[in-house]
Amino acid sequence: MKNRMKRRVTLACAAAALLCTRVGAGEESKPTIRESIRRMHEEWVAAGKPRAASVEPKFGINDISIVNVHAYQFQPNTSSDLINDDGNGYRYFGATAIPYMAAPVTLPAGVAIDTLSASYCSENDGDLVFTLWDNGYAGAGNVLIGHPVYSQAGCRTTIDGFAGTNYDAVTGHPLYLVVYFAGGGTEGATKFNDAWIAYFRTVSPPPAQPTFGDVPGSDFGFQYIEALAASGITGGCAGGNYCPDKPITRRQMAIFLAKALALHWPDAGLPN
Numbered sequence: 238m239k240n241r242m243k244r245r246v247t248l249a250c251a252a253a254a255l256l257c258t259r260v261g262a263g264e265e266s267k268p269t270i271r272e273s274i275r276r277m278h279e280e281w282v283a284a285g286k287p288r289a290a291s292v293e294p295k296f297g298i299n300d301i302s303i304v305n306v307h308a309y310q311f312q313p314n315t316s317s318d319l320i321n322d323d324g325n326g327y328r329y330f331g332a333t334a335i336p337y338m339a340a341p342v343t344l345p346a347g348v349a350i351d352t353l354s355a356s357y358c359s360e361n362d363g364d365l366v367f368t369l370w371d372n373g374y375a376g377a378g379n380v381l382i383g384h385p386v387y388s389q390a391g392c393r394t395t396i397d398g399f400a401g402t403n404y405d406a407v408t409g410h411p412l413y414l415v416v417y418f419a420g421g422g423t424e425g426a427t428k429f430n431d432a433w434i435a436y437f438r439t440v441s442p443p444p445a446q447p448t449f450g451d452v453p454g455s456d457f458g459f460q461y462i463e464a465l466a467a468s469g470i471t472g473g474c475a476g477g478n479y480c481p482d483k484p485i486t487r488r489q490m491a492i493f494l495a496k497a498l499a500l501h502w503p504d505a506g507l508p509n
Contacts, residue, residue, distance in 0.1 A: 270370055270379050271314075271337055274417045277385050278366050286362050286387070301351060304342060305433040306414050311338035321425065327358065329418075329428035336418035342369070346406040348436040350383055354396040355416075357429035359388035364420030364427045369434065371404070372411040382412070388427075403439070440464050449479035456481065470496040 268276070281287070308328040313320055314335040321331035330336060344350075355367045365388035371380045383399035406412075414434075420427050443460040444467075447453055452462050462479055465471045470493055474480035485493070494500070 267379065270368075270415060271335075271417070273379070273381065274337075274366055274368055274385070274415065275419075277368075278363060278387070278417065278419045281366075281385070281387055282363060288389070301435045301437055302348075303433050303435050304344060305431055306340050306342060307431045308429055310340040311414075311416060312340065313338055323425055323428060325430075327428035327430045329425050330423050331425075332423055333421075334423075336421055338416045338418075339413045342412045342414050342434065344404055344406055344412060344434065344436060345438065347439055347441060348406075349401045349403050349439050350399045350434060350436045351401065352396050352398050352435040353383060353386050353432065354394060354435070355386050355388070355429060355432040356394045357388055358392040358427065359390055359420075360422055360426040361420055362390050363387045364418065364422065365429060366417040366419055367429075367432050368415045368417070370413045370415055372413060374410060378410065386432075404436075441467065449473050449477060451478040452481055465493075465497075468497075 308326065311320075311328065313330075314337045318334035319330065319332040320328055320338070322328055328338075350369075353367060353369055355365070357365055359365050367386040367388075369382040370378070371382055372378045373380060382404060383402045384397065386395055386397040389395060404412075414432055416429060416432070418427065440460060441464050443454065443463040447459070448463055448466045452459055456462070458481060462471075462481065466473070466479075471479070474483065
């Protein structure tokens with residue numbers, strides 16, 4: 238009976254507050270995002286306010302892509318919270334409020350997050366905390382992605398490396414950037430302009446069982462051939478084989494490239 242009651246969990250999510258609390262008999266409530274960020278800030282202060290590390294640019298399949306989220310895209314915790322603009326694109330709370338802002342973020346599936354960065358003015362070290370959260374299916378998540386970016390005193394940009402944190406975008410999993418005004422200032426000395434996420438695309442890991450009889454798991458091209466097959470770019474040559482050592486024709490090359498790049502263009506009869 239007790240186990241059945243535990244399974245009867247009431248999920249209460251407040252979208253504006255980005256809360257998701259589990260309540261059940263004999264079960265501790267899950268910390269909200271606000272509570273988790275507040276604790277992280279306290280631990281950061283207790284650890285001596287460590288500074289963020291810079292990250293070198295990457296190339297090839299590690300070539301960096303960036304999603305920028307401007308301060309104007311962030312929403313306050315409640316509709317009664319007052320957000321001011323300094324006239325230069327920086328936003329801050331103009332009155333005592335629940336000091337959190339949040340903005341939705343969309344990333345492609347199967348990426349590795351490289352860095353989280355922010356541009357801001359901070360009166361003191363740690364007055365702003367930038368975090369990225371996966372809110373899970375139907376809001377059942379509140380999973381921190383990577384780790385927080387803590388502001389440093391002054392007007393600057395801070396970059397924090399996520400060391401290749403993987404994020405597989407799944408339908409129904411909202412991703413949020415959350416900014417916590419830990420210092421609570423409302424006079425405009427602490428404000429932020431934008432935040433951005435740098436990521437690089439990855440090739441999916443190969444399956445346990447090979448798709449083609451002539452490309453075993455020990456083949457150095459196994460992962461990449463499997464990726465082509467899984468994405469519908471190739472169906473192999475014939476008889477359940479891929480023919481990895483056979484030359485391709487210009488026709489086959491065109492099919493590979495057109496499918497891989499999803500090449501598309503407007504009808505010729507339409508005006509430019």
